[in-house]
Amino acid sequence: MNFFADCTALITGASSGLGEEFARQLAPWARSLILVARRQDRLESLRGQLLEAHPSLQVLIRQADLEVEAERVALSAWIAAHAPGVDILINNAGRGDHGEFASGDWNRVRAMLDINIGCLTHLVLLLLPHLEKSRRAALLNVSSVAGFFPLPGMAVYSATKAYVTAFSEALGMELRPRGISVTALCPGPIPTEFFVIAEREAGRVPHYQTMPVFVVTPQEAVRAGLRAVAAGRARVVPGPVLAVAVGAALLVPFAITRWVLKNFAPKL
């Protein structure tokens, strides 16, 4: 993927799952990776592994709780002082919450709104000046297929991802004349820690296991996302089965989609 040759990429949520995989797949190409998350030990361990495999790579790590506005501002100032610019911003940090909205916990809901929407939007604004200085700037927002469908049992999560996809599409149209591409990665279920964190009760079977046909690996999802960025695509749904299913579902009148979701969404 020549597009990423010698780039500096900032990846949020790099301590696990897709974020960690973005770092692994970009490492052979990039000049510098900036890895951000709360769990510093995970970031340090990943940095060690990346440097062992790619000794000429520069890996900067920054521990930050990105739900907190002041920490996002501090991250931006730290980048201005310590990083060699930013060509690619991968807005990946996020979380879910699985269960009926009525029995939800406000702290979990607020954390999800803050990280999935507030953080993603604010980081774009903070880092745009860096992207504008780059010769091949790109922004990848990790959304979800949940953003296309209002999912009972993940009502707030699917609404946050509807925001991410809509925001990315409109922003892409605004930024293209400035030479910055915007891509929304819209995966279906991927086995990561996401499902452990999204479950309210420890030990529940992750609900993605009820739809195995749509599951893709983190490697497949990240590869599809990076290829879409390199091609300047506005959005991508990884996995051929899911891509066809989503494409078909979006052609159907919404009344039918609502009926299907009401009657066939996985039980809570």
Ligand SMILES: NC(=O)c1ccc[n+]([C@@H]2O[C@H](COP(=O)([O-])OP(=O)(O)OC[C@H]3O[C@@H](n4cnc5c(N)ncnc54)[C@H](OP(=O)(O)O)[C@@H]3O)[C@@H](O)[C@H]2O)c1
């Ligand atoms: N897995 C799926 O099925 C799936 C499907 C569609 C979309 N997605 C999206 O993919 C993205 C990555 O999820 P994943 O599956 O890789 O889940 P994951 O393994 O749980 O990773 C989430 C990452 O976000 C970081 N994060 C969460 N809250 C943070 C905060 N307050 N500050 C800084 N970093 C924070 C976590 O790091 P720390 O905990 O160390 O801070 C972690 O690195 C999310 O946006 C998710 O919505 C996932």
